[in-house]
Amino acid sequence: MNSTTNSSGSVIVEISGPLLIAFSMDWALFAILTVQLYLYYQAFPNDRVFTKSLVYSVYCISLMQAIFVTIDAFDIFGYGFGDPSALTHSKFAWLTAPVFGAIVACIVQSFYAFRLYRLSGSRIVPSILVFAALGICAAGIFGGVILRKSLKQDVAKIGVHVPTGLAVTTVLFLVGAALIDITIAGCMTYYLIKTDTGFRQTHALVTKLIRLSIETGVFTALLTVLILALFFGIPGKGYYAVPGSVISTVYANTMFAVLNSRFHILNGRAYVPTSDILISIPSHLRDTVGRQVVSITREEFSDRSNPPIELKKINVRIVRFPWFIVH
Template sequence: MSGVILSRASLIPLDNFLGAWLIGLIVSSVFFGVTCLQVYLYFTKHSARDPVFLKTFVVLLLALDTLHLAFVSHSFYFATVTNFGDYVELGTAPWSLLVQMAVAVLLATCVQLFYAFRIYTLSNKSLVLPVMIGVLAFADLALAIATVHKTFQVKYFSLASEDLPYFAASLSIKVACDVLIASAMVYYLLRRKTGFHKTRNAINLLVTYSLRSGAITMMCAICHLATFVALPSTLIYAPFFFVLVRLYTLSFLSILNSRDHVREQLFSIAHAMITIPSSYTGDSSKLPADAETVMTGAEKGTGKVSGSVFSTTGEEGPGPHPSML
């Protein structure tokens, strides 16, 4: 009897299955803890001026993130505790491991659609890129649902290669959507650069956030795709997928929680209106470098300032509008 058990066990490389499964669960749980911290910081320090819709959206993402981790945890418990020693069952994907894929893609779709709305705002309400992002996001969601339906029919890990076209198409669309989002964000932000030092710093900071969040999620998605294509009959790819879900939530929350810092850089001078005494007549070159001087037509030709009010950007400068942050 023991020989039969050993022979069955030898057919299933536990390192490639339970080992990878466990590593993915542990790492994604750590990232989930960071997500909870980011949500706590958002509601305690950064949400005062946000509309109810945005706060509700954050709660929705946290709920989906929690549900995804619950499904992953249940699937591992089902394989290692409920069916302990059953090597036939170990070769079958639990229902919760299949459903978590749909939850993960639904979460990613929500984040991508939110970025599409931000691009719509940044582009002065141009619909071209937001619609393209929306089409890619919903196509990814549709493929994920089709993949889950297909895997429920197959179930066995050894036959996972049959789902390769679905997985490859879904991940390729996801990467394309992330690249489009990051490129559009960078393009429209750079277009709003001004000659003011503070504004340039704020724009550069926003560009850095966009590139960093897009690059991290894209690299994780590429690693997931590469490992699944190379080893489709194992779970080596699972840690990358579990972490990828957390990265979408974390990148979104990190941008929300960084807005105050960006606003401080962008508007520290813009909100400071300085009135020059009417008795003052001096060289405009001695004014602060970040100041945009309001002068009369005659004064513009002389470089002199007399009884003027100046500000950094005015009320409708070319930099990002506060609602975009």
């Protein structure tokens, strides 16, 4: 009797455990996203309408996902408490994981591709990235439709009897998303290095953006690879549900983190002390973006017959920053 109980209990834990962790992580990441949205709202009221539309659209999708996840969690652990069959039936699992994940990933990757276009000036690579993002988005949505129709929300059977269409769309979406993320991180790093002017503040900012691009791109790529490995490597288990359910919110958080990286904390760890002084200059000397950097340096002029005299020399340099830095 003990062996039977332990056997059935272990099967239940293999399904309920990953679901509980997945629901908790989804709520936690959505809370982080909400804080990031508040910071963005406070710090960047003058951003372009296009950027604001992307930000609020992604947040609305994440909000709907949080609502659907809450409904599923209450049905499984509330109404279905004590009923093992309730663990294998989820109303919105097909929507929150593959569909919302594909849509948010497409939006975020297209946003990165647009930033890459503004940084490099080339349309070839960004266009390829956008079309690839649209392709994997279609694959993810199609996979969600197949999951809803063929498996009928039976989460326990996913990974044991995987339909051919679902397997193909899952591989296309996850592998494609990983390749796109790595490509974006590599291209952003390359073009950011090319735009480095050598000034201390600019160099510190470029270094920060390079590190952020690599971290966000590699993290989302590793997450998609982990989902793929758990989905096909451990069939019959629900372990893939943990990273699979949060992929949408992770993509949203990476996008918000990149946008919020533009504000600066005075005297923080990333603060770079400098003697440069920023002053206003006439509008006709400003660049098309409307931003300028004016550095004041001191030079010492010496005369052999007189003691050294320190004079101030003002050097005005107009630096055109990439769009993603100033907007």
